Amino acid sequence: MTFRETLRALARWRRTRCAAGVSFVLGVGLLFVPHFNELGFEAALATAAVVPIAAGLVAAGVRRLDGALDRPGALLAALLATAGLLVGLPLMMLTLFMFEAPICDPVQGLAFFALLPLCSALLAAVVGWFLALVVATSRRATGAWLVVVAASLGLVVYRFYATPAVSFFGPFFGQYPGVLYDTLIPVSGRLLTYRATNLAEAALLLALVRWGWDPVARRLSLRRLIRARAAALAVPPLLGVCGLAWALGPELGHRTDTAHIAARLGAHAAGRSCDVYGPVEAPAEELRLVAEDCDFRVRQIRRFAGLPDNGGRVTVLLFRSEEEKAARMGAGRTSVAKPWRREVYVHEPGFPHRILKHELAHVILGELCDGPFRVPARWGGLLPLPGLVEGGAVAAEWPVDELTPHGWAAAMDRLGLLPPATTLLGIGFLGENAGTAYTAMGSFVRWLRDTHGPEAFRRAFRDGDFAAACGRSLEALWSDWRAWLARIPLDEARMEAARARFDAPGFFAMRCPHAVAEAAARRDDRLARGDVAGALEAQEDACRLSGDDPGQRLARLDLAVRLGRTAEAEALARTLLAEPALGRRPRDVVRVLRADAAWQAGRAAAARAEYEDVLPRVPRAPERRLLLVKLYVLAHPALSALLRDELLQLGRPGRSPESAAAAWRARLEEAARQAPDDAVVGYLLGRALYNDREFGPAERRLRATLASGGLPLELRLEALALLVNLQYRRGAWDDAARNAGTLLAADSEEYRALGEDWLERVAWRRAR
Structure with a gap:
């Protein structure tokens, strides 16, 4: 035919x-x-x-x-x-x-x-x-x-x-x-090379038929194929291409395994419970500290779950960047764990590592679960319960910033943002805003464990059978938990912070999430290459594609401020502030950016008034510290002339993060020469030295700054936190414990939790 x-x-x-x-x-x-x-x-x-x-x-x-x-x-x-x-x-x-x-x-x-x-x-x-x-x-x-x-x-x-x-x-x-x-x-290039491999495979099948098909017998003939000269020229090279593509699969990113990743990372540090594979160029001491951090976190999680201290080893693959992690195993910005493999995949070294405890919790809590994947699940472990998977990890990690997860969950409930229990326990968890779902389930699981005990937690965590574990249905327990949350006091600033944090759509309610993410990545790439027009165009695309999402419009305003386009920034700020639907927290962010533009334009008094008005309503410690530093620098003209542009991140298109950090440190060193007793400058320089891994000079600078007594409380607490880290690194346990005790007495949820964590870490390290 x-x-x-x-x-x-x-x-x-x-x-x-x-x-x-x-x-x-x-x-x-x-x-x-x-x-x-x-x-x-x-x-x-x-x-x-x-x-x-x-x-x-x-x-x-x-x-x-x-x-x-x-x-x-x-x-x-x-x-x-x-x-x-x-x-x-x-x-x-x-x-x-x-x-x-x-x-x-x-x-x-x-x-x-x-x-x-x-x-x-x-x-x-x-x-x-x-x-x-x-x-x-x-x-x-x-x-x-x-x-x-x-x-x-x-x-x-x-x-x-x-x-x-x-x-x-x-x-x-x-x-x-x-x-x-x-x-x-x-x-991605990985997809293109994979399809090129498929093309070679298809060409091989075509070649076999082209020279091996017997039209009379209507079948492939091996003898006919062997006798065809053209087949001898085409088939072996095609076989070679297919074989080579298979052999190069790990290098091309088509497949992977732990041994290949470990070899490409190049360095290994062994702890008592953990094996950490990290970048060969990373300092050996940093990898040793990550392994020690892993050991400590494993012990914390085991005690949270009521498990004995002895358990299997955990492997941590610590990638250089999210780009390398995406290329090697598929997850870029998101850190993940595979409990059944007892492996954790994170990026960017740091001590203490900011993500490691959460991912380790998946592995350790997996010991409570049956089934092939070692996660909370039904149907013999084949139907995972994502709410318990992530809720258990958050409950064990227990991240605290301006509020604990309990405080955030209480705020959600009062704002009407708390999803139903049945939604969060099942597959509906994945359709919710990630911050909302993780935090709510983390609070609920932590409350369940604290109220009903570790044994009930372990039983409920396995398969979500709350009636068997606690003698009460999920709905009844959820009501008890909400009644308990209702007793947590919350001020207006934290309620507004919760609204800004959690009143956001889940993945399936976002508008064009992939296109918006691509536009944002293109903006950052163009900005890094010094292409200002391209960066602005990319951000306009992100705004348009997101349906003028407030977050993207704030990013557009921030970009205008950083590029020194003050008139444009002030016009954008006026437009945003004129919208009645804009919440208080986003409104305050706009006002801070408007103040940054005013400072650039030489209107220092207007900028100061704006900063001072917003400051009492800012709940997050990093934002408060930045505002305090801006106000301090504004009040000192000599410092303003030296530090303003770097503090506001002005004039950075085309500059690498390393060159920007070097420029900031150079300005701080000049400021320290001009005002050697200035406590705020001393704090900022100590922090810059810490970021550059000059730990000895950083500790000396921070000790002297704290001894001077001239720091505002928020900066003093952060300086203490950095000092504890530095003292722990060099084995000064007594000094670290004393300063951690000071943090424990602070009037701040975040620093109290940090102090408690450091005290526990020091006691654990001494006992080894």
């Missing part, structure tokens, strides 16, 4: 029509799901999960069509056209209805459709066609196709379970990029 005859026969065939029906139903279904109804990554991935399997089923069964094998080339062309049409059905529906959904980045959406479902469907058609030629009957060829699909998906499942990977490549779906909270999903 000719190409047209074959195409008409395929169109009349029941299996093709069923495949088209599946594709059509998929397209209709996509229109009703947020983000999947946009021409973007989610729709492309959903199409890639369904349509290629259908395309392969059509191709594998073509022996049923009379005369289909007469011309294998025409048959393949018709199957490829059919596969393209099957992909085109949902794409056409998304395009027709795209004005009903946000128009985000249709060009990238088309690129994803080409690289995910289209390439997958075309490859499926080639593989199905090959099976139809080499397997004797249509039924067996169809079965063989299903085995191939199952094997490819089984390999993905194996890699998820047996390796660090959370991002996966597969020939018949393309790529699953990683975790939900990483919204930046570009068309």
Whole structure:
């Protein structure tokens, strides 16, 4: 049959029509799901999960069509056209209805459709066609196709379970990029090289048929293939390319394993409970401290859960950056853990590490759980309960800033932002704002453990059977917890901080999250290269794509301030402040940025008045410290001339973070020469020395600054916290404990928690 005859026969065939029906139903279904109804990554991935399997089923069964094998080339062309049409059905529906959904980045959406479902469907058609030629009957060829699909998906499942990977490549779906909270999903070089590998594999199958097909016997002939000179020139190189691509898979980012990542990181530090693999260029002492930090956190978590101190070892893979982590195992901005592998994947060294305890909690609490993944789950461990997974980790970590998670949960409840228990316990957890869901479940789990005891916590955590663990239903426990939260006192400033923090949409309620993340990344890249116009254009794109989200408009205002465009910044601030719907916390952020612009424009008095008005309502310690420093520098003209531009991050396009930090330190050193007894300058210089890892000079500077007694309380507490860190590093346990005790007595939730943590750490270290 000719190409047209074959195409008409395929169109009349029941299996093709069923495949088209599946594709059509998929397209209709996509229109009703947020983000999947946009021409973007989610729709492309959903199409890639369904349509290629259908395309392969059509191709594998073509022996049923009379005369289909007469011309294998025409048959393949018709199957490829059919596969393209099957992909085109949902794409056409998304395009027709795209004005009903946000128009985000249709060009990238088309690129994803080409690289995910289209390439997958075309490859499926080639593989199905090959099976139809080499397997004797249509039924067996169809079965063989299903085995191939199952094997490819089984390999993905194996890699998820047996390796660090959370991002996966597969020939018949393309790529699953990683975790939900990483919204930046570009068309990566890894995906392009993977598709190039698939092209070589398809070319190999074509070559085998081209020179091995016996048209008389209607089967592949090995003898015919061996005798064909052209085959000898084409098949071995194609085999070599496919083999080389497989061998280079870890380097190309197509697959990974712990040994490969550890080798690329290059350094290892062993603690009593932990093995830390980190960058070879990192100071050995820093990696040793991370291993020690890991040991300490493991002990804390085990005691929180009521587990004995002895347990299996934990492996920590400490990547250089989020970009390296994304390339090596798939998770970029988001740190993750695999409890069943007892592995944690984080980036950027630091002591104490700011994320490590949360991820370690997943591993240690996994000892309480059954099932293959060692997470809270039902159905024999196969249906995870994400609310308990993350709630348990937050409860064990217990992060405290201006409020504890209990305080934040109480504020959520009073603001009407607390989701129902059933939503947070199940899959609905993933649809909520991440900060809201994590904090609420962390508070609930911590309350459950403190109120009903570690044994009840351990039983409930395993599978969410609260009735068996506590003798009360989830709804009753949730009501008890909310009644307890109602007794927590909260002032207006913290309520407004909670509104700003938690009154935000979850992932599925965001507008164009991937396109906005891409625009923000493009803005930062252009700014780093000194392309001011490009950075402004990218930020305008982020505002437009997000539907003028207040957060993006604040970012636009911040960019104008940093670029020294004071008139534009003040106009943007006026527009934002004129909107009645803008909350108090965002309004205060706008006013601070407006004050920054006024300071740049030489209106120091106006800037000072704005800062002083906002300061009492700022609950977060870092923001309060920055405002206090700005007010202090404003009040001293000599300091203002030296420090203003660096303090406001002005004139930084094209400068690396390292050069900006060096410039800031140089200004501080000059200020210290001019005013050697200035306590605020001493604090800032001590902090800069600490950031540059000059720990001895940093400690001496901070000790002298604290002894002078001229620091405001917030700066004094932060200087004490830095000093405790430095004293712990050099083994001055008595000094560290004494200063940690001072933090413990502070009138601040954050510093009290920090002091308590340091005291516990010092006692643990002394006892080793």
